[in-house]
Amino acid sequence: MSSPSGRMWYALTLVIAITCGVAGYWFTRDAQQVPPKSAEPPHGEPPPAGPVWFRDVTESCGVRLTCRNGEEADQFTILESLGGGVALLDFDGDGRLDIFLVGGGYFDGPNKTTLQGSPCKLYRNLGGMKFEDATAAIELRGQWWYTHGAAVADYDRDGFPDLLVTGYGRIALFHNEPNGKGGRRFVEVGEKLGLRDDSWSTSAGWADLDGDGFPDLYVCHYVDWSFDKNNPVCKSSVPGVSRDVCPPQRFKPLVHALFHNDQGKGFRDITAEQRFKAEGCGLGVVLADVNDDGKSDIYVGNDATNNFLFINRTLKPNELRLDEVGLRAGVAVDDTSRYNGSMGVDIGDYDGSGRPAIWVTNFQGELHALYHNLGRDTFDHKSRHAGIAAVGMSRVGFGTGFVDVDNDGWEDLVVANGHVLRHPSASTLKQRPVLLHNVVADGRRFFRDVAARGGPFFDTPAVGRGLAIGDLDNDGRPDLVINHTNSPTVVLRNECDSGSPWLGVNLVGNGNRDVAGSTVILEGETRRLTRFAKGGGSYLSSSDPRILFGLGTVGHVKRVTVRWAWGKTQTWEGLEPSAYWVLHEGEPTAKRSPTTP
Amino acid sequence: MRPRKPAATVRPTSPSPATARNWKLLTIPAVAVATCGLIWLAWSAFRPDPLRQAREELERRDFPTAMNHLAARLNEHPDDPEANLLAAQTARRAGDFTVAFERLKIAERKSGRTESLDLESRLLKVQQGDSQEADALFNRYIDHPEFPETPLVMEAYLEGRLWVLAPRSDSEMDARKAEAAGVAKLHRAVDLWLRLRTGKADTAQGLVWRGRIQVFENEHAKGIFSLREALVLDPNHFVARWHLAMAVAQDSPTDAARHLETLLAREPENYPIRFGLARTYRMLGRTQDSQRILSELRAIRPNDPSVLLELANLALDAGRVDDATPLVTRVLELTPDSPPVLLTAMRYHQLANHPDEVERYRKRVESMQAEQQKQRESAAPSKP
Numbered sequence: 001m002s003s004p005s006g007r008m009w010y011a012l013t014l015v016i017a018i019t020c021g022v023a024g025y026w027f028t029r030d031a032q033q034v035p036p037k038s039a040e041p042p043h044g045e046p047p048p049a050g051p052v053w054f055r056d057v058t059e060s061c062g063v064r065l066t067c068r069n070g071e072e073a074d075q076f077t078i079l080e081s082l083g084g085g086v087a088l089l090d091f092d093g094d095g096r097l098d099i100f101l102v103g104g105g106y107f108d109g110p111n112k113t114t115l116q117g118s119p120c121k122l123y124r125n126l127g128g129m130k131f132e133d134a135t136a137a138i139e140l141r142g143q144w145w146y147t148h149g150a151a152v153a154d155y156d157r158d159g160f161p162d163l164l165v166t167g168y169g170r171i172a173l174f175h176n177e178p179n180g181k182g183g184r185r186f187v188e189v190g191e192k193l194g195l196r197d198d199s200w201s202t203s204a205g206w207a208d209l210d211g212d213g214f215p216d217l218y219v220c221h222y223v224d225w226s227f228d229k230n231n232p233v234c235k236s237s238v239p240g241v242s243r244d245v246c247p248p249q250r251f252k253p254l255v256h257a258l259f260h261n262d263q264g265k266g267f268r269d270i271t272a273e274q275r276f277k278a279e280g281c282g283l284g285v286v287l288a289d290v291n292d293d294g295k296s297d298i299y300v301g302n303d304a305t306n307n308f309l310f311i312n313r314t315l316k317p318n319e320l321r322l323d324e325v326g327l328r329a330g331v332a333v334d335d336t337s338r339y340n341g342s343m344g345v346d347i348g349d350y351d352g353s354g355r356p357a358i359w360v361t362n363f364q365g366e367l368h369a370l371y372h373n374l375g376r377d378t379f380d381h382k383s384r385h386a387g388i389a390a391v392g393m394s395r396v397g398f399g400t401g402f403v404d405v406d407n408d409g410w411e412d413l414v415v416a417n418g419h420v421l422r423h424p425s426a427s428t429l430k431q432r433p434v435l436l437h438n439v440v441a442d443g444r445r446f447f448r449d450v451a452a453r454g455g456p457f458f459d460t461p462a463v464g465r466g467l468a469i470g471d472l473d474n475d476g477r478p479d480l481v482i483n484h485t486n487s488p489t490v491v492l493r494n495e496c497d498s499g500s501p502w503l504g505v506n507l508v509g510n511g512n513r514d515v516a517g518s519t520v521i522l523e524g525e526t527r528r529l530t531r532f533a534k535g536g537g538s539y540l541s542s543s544d545p546r547i548l549f550g551l552g553t554v555g556h557v558k559r560v561t562v563r564w565a566w567g568k569t570q571t572w573e574g575l576e577p578s579a580y581w582v583l584h585e586g587e588p589t590a591k592r593s594p595t596t597p
Numbered sequence: 598m599r600p601r602k603p604a605a606t607v608r609p610t611s612p613s614p615a616t617a618r619n620w621k622l623l624t625i626p627a628v629a630v631a632t633c634g635l636i637w638l639a640w641s642a643f644r645p646d647p648l649r650q651a652r653e654e655l656e657r658r659d660f661p662t663a664m665n666h667l668a669a670r671l672n673e674h675p676d677d678p679e680a681n682l683l684a685a686q687t688a689r690r691a692g693d694f695t696v697a698f699e700r701l702k703i704a705e706r707k708s709g710r711t712e713s714l715d716l717e718s719r720l721l722k723v724q725q726g727d728s729q730e731a732d733a734l735f736n737r738y739i740d741h742p743e744f745p746e747t748p749l750v751m752e753a754y755l756e757g758r759l760w761v762l763a764p765r766s767d768s769e770m771d772a773r774k775a776e777a778a779g780v781a782k783l784h785r786a787v788d789l790w791l792r793l794r795t796g797k798a799d800t801a802q803g804l805v806w807r808g809r810i811q812v813f814e815n816e817h818a819k820g821i822f823s824l825r826e827a828l829v830l831d832p833n834h835f836v837a838r839w840h841l842a843m844a845v846a847q848d849s850p851t852d853a854a855r856h857l858e859t860l861l862a863r864e865p866e867n868y869p870i871r872f873g874l875a876r877t878y879r880m881l882g883r884t885q886d887s888q889r890i891l892s893e894l895r896a897i898r899p900n901d902p903s904v905l906l907e908l909a910n911l912a913l914d915a916g917r918v919d920d921a922t923p924l925v926t927r928v929l930e931l932t933p934d935s936p937p938v939l940l941t942a943m944r945y946h947q948l949a950n951h952p953d954e955v956e957r958y959r960k961r962v963e964s965m966q967a968e969q970q971k972q973r974e975s976a977a978p979s980k981p
Contacts, residue, residue: 237769238816239777239780239814328956328959335910337937376950378955384879384881385915387882389881390880390881390882394848425769425815425816426815426817
């Protein structure tokens with residue numbers, strides 16, 4: 001190798017080798033970048049560990065109702081988008097919550113333009129999470145119309161809850177009275193008592209607004225749709241889909257209605273007196289004392305228009321004065337000054353401040369709104385700060401409510417979702433419900449999506465509408481009933497085994513006067529819990545009127561204080577946990593409620 | 598007797614010292630020449646030719662690197678018409694229309710108007726949003742996949758039309774306008790592009806366009822799928838990940854934040870990405886993370902109204918009214934008529950318990966709402 005020719009060959013070989021190496025790299029470097037085999041999986045928070053909190057007991061409990069909207073007639077009316085509600089009421093006074101379900105309706109006749117009602121049903125609670133259809137037995141039958149909502153109150157103060165049903169073109173008030181055979185029956189009395197409403201009514205709520213002891217009635221009205229006068233045809237925004245349900249913006253909002261309850265003997269429409277304006281497509285209403293003055297105020301969720309907050313400025317009984325302050329108070333629009341498509345509403349003390357926050361479920365592309373109560377009739381939009389925005393904006397929220405699912409003393413949130421369009425863009429008709437757990441993060445209250453803990457129901461898309469919260473089996477754990485459009489109503493039993501104690505209270509006003517607007521404060525060793533007696537709430541629905549405190553780490557219950565609406569403040573001590581207590585206004589001793597599972 | 602010649606004997610040839618020297622003198626230069634020849638051959642085959650290198654980078658859609666190679670070429674040969682044309686094309690494809698225009702002018706000065714330059718000039722207009730030119734070129738090339746210029750035309754068409762139809766990542770098609778036909782053309786252009794340009798980089802880019810079109814026409818699920826496919830081919834595709842982040846933001850802001858974090862890891866100084874991430878963190882309730890990024894951005898641009906507004910809202914979220922005061926004051930000075938600023942001012946005064954000021958801003962917000970309502974009503978669909 002030391003000869004010149006050897007060196008030459010060596011050099012030549014080296015040049016060729018290097019050249020080949022470089023060329024090899026040059027031509028193969030693209031091939032070295034092999035792409036991954038599958039698309040990136042979507043990221044998600046790991047589900048919190050532990051057994052699920054809710055079990056779907058629909059099959060075994062005997063509740064069988066599917067709320068219809070008549071979409072099979074392909075009329076694509078906005079009427080189809082609203083759905084139906086749920087009311088929980090102990091109609092027979094046996095200490096167990098019964099379930100009233102709204103049936104909806106359909107389109108009939110040769111042109112499929114005649115509205116017909118699907119039957120509503122009432123299920124009697126037999127105990128042990130078993131129900132029977134009692135609709136016929138209680139004579140709650142007859143000619144149903146296209147129905148939407150239900151609201152419960154004892155309008156005549158006879159000690160038994162009565163039932164108001166709303167819908168298109170009519171409302172009906174069913175009086176709960178003895179049937180002469182030792183049982184109960186419902187008799188329609190609205191017409192007789194002057195409670196007439198031929199508008200399109202949705203959610204409704206009861207509360208004694210003027211301090212006369214009898215609950216007055218707020219009825220939300222939606223828009224001026226009708227087959228005869230205003231039935232536009234709307235194109236879908238989805239390519240290849242010719243038609244869909246029209247949005248509310250295609251219609252004019254209707255004036256909502258307020259009925260004064262004349263001592264349980266009649267109703268008077270006082271809408272004009274209160275100078276209500278046709279400025280809101282009403283879908284949700286909750287009545288409660290939001291400013292701690294002992295009087296029920298009214299919050300209304302409107303679709304595609306500003307939400308209303310009527311502060312009750314009544315100074316003397318029977319001289320009702322409502323002041324609409326929604327925009328000024330910061331609860332009419334969202335944090336970008338846009339009005340939302342609002343549906344479900346509720347109030348609750350989510351952060352232990354003692355003041356009721358307002359909670360609103362909204363349309364796709366909008367945040368559900370948590371309005372933090374600052375006092376002074378002002379609120380601050382806290383959806384981002386409280387982590388609620390993390391659930392995204394692709395869902396359309398309807399039935400909802402504050403509910404302390406795990407009895408830790410902090411109110412969580414639940415939302416039933418489902419789109420109003422048949423072919424929504426950037427979303428789906430059926431949508432998963434949402435369960436938000438109220439936790440602490442960075443030293444503040446924060447809502448974390450815990451759908452995985454909710455059980456299979458929370459992982460199943462559906463067209464959710466009305467939702468009611470109540471302890472159906474009196475075990476101190478709040479259960480849920482959700483009414484779906486065109487699919488069966490679902491009953492969820494709360495089986496959260498947190499081990500936390502609880503305490504329930506059943507407020508009874510003096511002479512059975514209405515208690516909505518009252519505030520209940522439970523003082524424990526470590527914390528104070530504040531809850532509110534409400535009228536209305538959620539969407540088209542009416543929840544358990546009792547107030548349930550999850551005691552978590554509250555410790556020994558020192559006292560429970562009730563600030564009665566239009567009344568005094570009263571305190572009880574020595575209430576044992578794991579029981580419901582009846583707190584009678586004016587009576588110094590609380591009675592253990594004779595509840596059975 | 599004559600002396601006999603000695604018999605001839607065959608002896609091994611052994612060059613004389615002189616001959617050997619001659620051989621050496623011949624062989625060494627020959628080998629040297631051969632080696633140099635080989636080296637020259639190798640060099641000429643693989644020497645760093647900036648034009649060729651630029652074309653290779655363009656195959657990978659690496660426009661900045663291609664421009665670097667072209668700059669090297671133009672340093673040595675500033676009048677090279679081919680290099681100038683390629684530089685104009687590269688700058689246009691990268692979205693740098695000013696440089697594209699300059700290079701095009703230089704190329705025209707040096708070589709007069711040619712067919713190639715004329716096409717490049719038209720493509721520049723198309724990519725800048727000239728609808729007429731876009732349609733003319735689309736119609737001429739869409740049925741001619743065999744033309745070598747067709748992919749370039751489709752690319753410019755897609756970029757230009759998407760810039761007009763969907764300038765923002767959340768733009769949506771208005772079914773009432775005559776946009777459906779335009780969207781159908783966009784799909785045809787993408788399909789042709791994907792058929793003609795099968796390289797990995799170009800396929801990924803085609804999928805990004807397809808995803809953007811699908812999101813624009815409200816086919817979000819399909820759009821997200823296309824964008825994810827693009828990222829499978831090219832996980833570093835910045836634009837694909839950006840559009841994916843925007844597309845998933847509504848359904849899952851948590852996912853959007855993760856995509857933005859990935860982008861930020863690649864470009865830690867990217868101001869828009871940092872701002873977008875800060876806003877997403879605020880959306881998720883991650884106020885400390887949001888505050889940290891926004892404070893950094895404020896140090897860079899102390900008078901950016903968007904940053905000041907977000908910082909003000911963060912302070913208000915946390916009830917820190919005093920901290921919000923200078924921020925609200927400053928942002929009002931900078932943008933006194935911006936609706937979000939007015940709303941934040943109203944929120945600030947509400948939290949600060951200034952009812953008169955709340956009322957003042959409320960009225961302004963209400964008048965804004967009335968204006969918005971008017972616009973909505975004028976845009977409402979007419980009865981069929």
